[in-house]
Amino acid sequence: MDGSFFIKEVKMSKFKSLNTGDTKNREASIEEYWREIDLLDQTFKTREDAEEYIIYDGPPTANGKPGIHHVIARTLKDMTSRYKNMKGYKVLKKAGWDTHGLPVEIEVEKKLGFHDKNDIEGYGIEKFNKLCKESVWTYSDMWRDMSDRMGFLYDMDHPYVTMDNDYIETEWYLLDKAFKNGYIYEGAKVMPYCPRCGTGLASHEVSQGYQMDKTITLTVKFKKKDTDNEYFLAWTTTPWTLPSNVALSVNPDLDYVKVFDKTDNAYYYMAKSLCESLMADHEYEVVESLKGSDMEYMKYEQLLPYVNVNEEKAFIVTLADYVSAEDGTGIVHSAPAFGEDDYQIGRKYGLDFVQPVDKEGKFTETPWKGQFIFDTNEDIWHHLVNEGKVFKKQTVEHNYPHCWRCHTPLVYYATPSWYIEMSKFSDKLVENNKSVNWYPPTIGEKRFGNWIENVKDWAISRSRYWGTPLNIWRCDDCGHTRTVGSRKELAELAIEDIDENIELHRPYVDEVSIKCDHCNGTMHRVPDVIDVWFDSGAMPFAQLHYPFENKELFENYYPADFICEGIDQTRGWFYSLMAISTITTGKAPYKNVLVNDLVVDKNGQKMSKSKGNTLDPFALFDKYGADAVRFYSLYVSPPWMQTKFDESGLVEVRNNFFRTYENVYNFFSLYANTDNLGIEDLKNIGEVKLEKIDKWLYSRLNTLIKEYSEQMEVFDYNKVVHLISDFVVEDLSNWYIRRNRKRFWMSELIDSKKAVYKTTYDALITIAKLIAPITPHIAEEVYRNLTDEKTVHTQIMPEANNQLIDHDLEADMDLVRRIVNLGRASREKESIKVRQPLAKIIVDGSYQDRISDLIPLIKEELNIKEVEFANDLSEFMDFSLKPDFRVVGRIFQSKVNDFAKYLASVDAKDFVNQTNEGPVEIDLAGDKYQVTSDYLDVRISAKEGFDVEMNGNVFVVLDTEITEDLKDEGYAREFISKIQNLRKDSGFEVTDRINISYGAEEELSKSLEKFADEIKKETLADSLSNKDLSAEEIDLNDKKIKIEIEKL
DSSP: OOOOSOOSSOOOOSSOOOOTTOHHHHHHHHHHHHHHHTHHHHHHHTTTTSOEEEEEOOOOOTTSOOOHHHHHHHHHHHHHHHHHHHTTOEEEEEOEEOOOSHHHHHHHHHHHTOOSHHHHHHHOHHHHHHHHHHHTTTTHHHHHHHHHHTTOOSOOSSOEETTSHHHHHHHHHHHHHHHHTTOEEEEEEEEEEETTTTEEOOHHHHTTOEEEEEEEEEEEEEEBTTOSSEEEEEEESOGGGGGGOOEEEEOTTSEEEEEEETTTTEEEEEEGGGHHHHTTTSOEEEEEEEEGGGGTTOBBOOSSTTSOOOGGGSSEEEEOTTOOSSSTTSEEEEOGGGOHHHHHHHHHHTOOOOOOBOTTSBBSSSTTBTSBGGGSHHHHHHHHHHTTOEEEEEEEEEEEEBOTTTOOBOEEEEEEEEEEOGGGGHHHHHHHHHTSEEESHHIIIIIHHHHHHTOOOEEOEESOSSSOBOOEEEETTTOOEEEOOSHHHHHHHBSSOOOTTOOSSTTTGGGOEEEOTTTSOEEEEOSOEEOHHHHHHTHHHHTTTTTTSOHHHHHHHOSBSBEEEEGGGTTTHHHHHHHHHHHHTSSOSBSEEEEEOOEEETTSOBOOTTTTOOOOHHHHHHHHOHHHHHHHHHHSSOTTSOEEEOHHHHHHHIIIIIHHHHHHHHHHHHHHHHTTOOHHHHHTOOOOOOOHHHHHHHHHHHHHHHHHHHHHHTTOHHHHHHHHHHIIIIIIIIIIIHHTHHHHHOSSOOHHHHHHHHHHHHHHHHHHHHHTTTSHHHHHHHHHHHHOOSOGGGSOOOOOOGGGOOHHHHHHHHHHHHHHHHHHHHHHHTTOOTTSOEEEEEEEGGGHHHHGGGHHHHHHHHTEEEEEEESOGGGGEEEEEEEOHHHHHHHHGGGHHHHHHHHHHSOHHHHHHHHHHSOEEEEETTEEEEEOGGGEEEEEEEOTTEEEEEETTEEEEEEOOOOHHHHHHHHHHHHHHHHHHHHHHTTOOTTOOEEEEEEOOHHHHHHHHHTHHHHHHHHTEEEEEEOOOOSOOEEETTEEEEEEEEEO
8 A cells, every 4th residue: 555645646546525605405315315325215125124113204284384292293203113123133013194183184174164063064074074084185295395305214105194094993993992892982071062053172172262251159058968958069060060060079088168157057068177267248157077088978958840851860979089179169060961070970970961952052942042152141140149048259350261263162062972881990001101211201200101091982983074984873763882993894784785895984874874783674873973082093003004904014013112202192193093903912012112392492492383483394494404403302302301402403403513523534535546445445454553542542432432322212302313423523533533633634654544544544434334314315425435335224223332442541541531621721811822831730749640641642732741639739829718708607707707717827738638528617716617628719829820620529720831842843733723723714724835935033033043944844845944924914912923825
């Protein structure tokens, strides 16, 4: 191999440089290359016989634009997939689309100007659903572009789609199985309902319509059964629900009292903590104290006897954890038809269900028949007052939900609904959840764990149009119900002649009737569609059209090794997956769950168009690069904490990590090309003689690999990117490369130069592999440039070589770096440039054995002549003592000033040493005190001619005296720097030889001539001469000089 550094005819570059100013086009060319080689297929082909790793992708909806939060979510999924692939797994994953549901309907309603269901049915369900199907794909191209642009390596060409017939057929199979096992029943679902529009509202719609209303609140007297004058006091903000009352509820753990009201000559039950405020204007005494649990099944009389109620199933006191004593009486009235909590209490206690209100919000019974319920509150109050049943009345203003379309107050109204009886599976759900690893664990233990421990039955039906049709048929004559589990079964059962490939959507399946096997009557499908969460929760089965196809493949795809979605999916996708899997297979559908929190702006505010704080991911990709966006989203916080996305932080990460990594690569490639070293040369460089700093970098590199692997396995990606960034910026660039530049500049390819090439080459390749899952574009570019191999993304992730890890060496080098940092700080404080040589620094003698062979690093880095070790650094320091007033103020109190005077009188150094050994007893005017080291505020200053810096227990003393010889050398060092900058600004190659001319006064010229040989060596100059020049005069420390250079 030709080792000459000065090659007159430089061969064509073997290593391409990275254009740091054109990230957008660099990433685009990488993406084009991935398409050419079909990278996704490569990841499968190279792992054909490998162990499989399964990832489920929660399906987004494509009728909304993708945002920065989607980029972050997809980064977490993609990097996990890429990492596991590089760990040797065959990663099975399938992208999906969520295509049903109310948001799709609302978009179409807006386009058509519709206001309620009557508009949809007048227009025609078939035409309406056709528009819904088209609307689903409004932004699909944008989603695809975003995914491609950020390097989301999932199969987007063959996704599962929840509206596809095969997908729906699997859902029918799952529901059919659950129905036949007796898990599905018909009940009622209490939901926000607009009586004007005649439609239920989803939670996100409810949140749009809150407004302040004035309403009356009543504290009502419910008479205890079989008593003359005992009453339960219950508070309500909705007097119109009182005719439908069937129970009272108390908290089993609260304290209640029975009081005798001397004013009313009556006994009242209420929460103990509210007694004083409720009875403020009454003369009373407490006659009995009891727990809420003691009141269960106490009976009372019907308050308003205008609705026919089965008294055997009503008018009892029930127990409910949701009852509080924050306001009211601690006793609430329950009307199961008009509240979800009330409905659940009704089911728990088997209470009668009464609903004397129609869907227009009008009473069907009672003296207020035909009146709108919200208009009857005053009338009901007057009626109760006349019957002596009102204890107290108030008018309050509260924030109440209204219809966002017509602004009518919403009614919480029980409508017929089909349920999966999940409460039967509570114990099994809890057991399955314990087998799951949650990141962070608190989500699984608390948020999700508490939810499933108290799980309620799942209302799976929706009275809507665009969704998976509920596959239940009901007989028109006898009411018998049954399910249909497949298209084939539907075709076989249908009275009509239908195609087995009938589209499984409304209105087509609505038109299919079957014969009742109980009475030979005609059965029609119930008109509901199913909850969209059942759609997404069925994906482990439905993505493979199980069990109609892929039975064996399903075993490979179930359960998932990993899923990842936002924290809002706790009661959404995470739950629906677990629920469906538990009732179908009895097992948990996933092993590891990574939960990511919300993305907010830099001030912690939720991003929204109205606030003007949203971020366009495409603009960020173009400006900074997709890799930088991916890296920053992980860098700013752990996934399970809110991501405060700040564009200035993104700029900082790009400039810090990416520019550093690119510059290290470009530095390496420049000198490798200059030395005519190619890829094969570096691959086959063989055994090299490593210097201590090389061994240190290999140790740090393998420590990084070890820590990287540990954190990747527990999905702590925030720690991972910080580990990588710290290594590249601090270890590789700021220390190793900077400390070894002269080894690259050597003219001959001697052992030292070979070692620095090999060490840097190995580090760059290893980093490329480690960052490949996180920043796939730059990893691919650097790796292919360095190896000429097909792709980094099918490589095996490096394993830590423990034999190369030297903890002692790392600790020693860390000490050296701390010393250097303290030395730099000292120079900066004293305003002494680094290029000005100094005589020495003095450090603790106990470090000598550890760092004696690393002294050249310290000397060169700090530009000093000697490193001196001293057993007692205090001879270079002055000590002074003051009390630490934060600690001693409460101890010495009035004598704190006496303590300060005492400290001023003692030998500060000796006293500090004494307190370091243990408490020192002192006497202040006859009072004894034990003084410990934490009582002292120790001030250290340097003696004349020195400066002292400290970090923890590490001290550095810098000799700041500048002799004439040191001053001359300082001029020479500054001169060399000026020449190097001129070379760079003139566009000279690193191998170009030059002549140097300068114009300076005699004193400065003598200083430079003293170091002429070193100047010429460092700058590749053949001559150095002092001349009269016409060049512009510049500063050289405290002198003036003119400089010109000429390329030879």
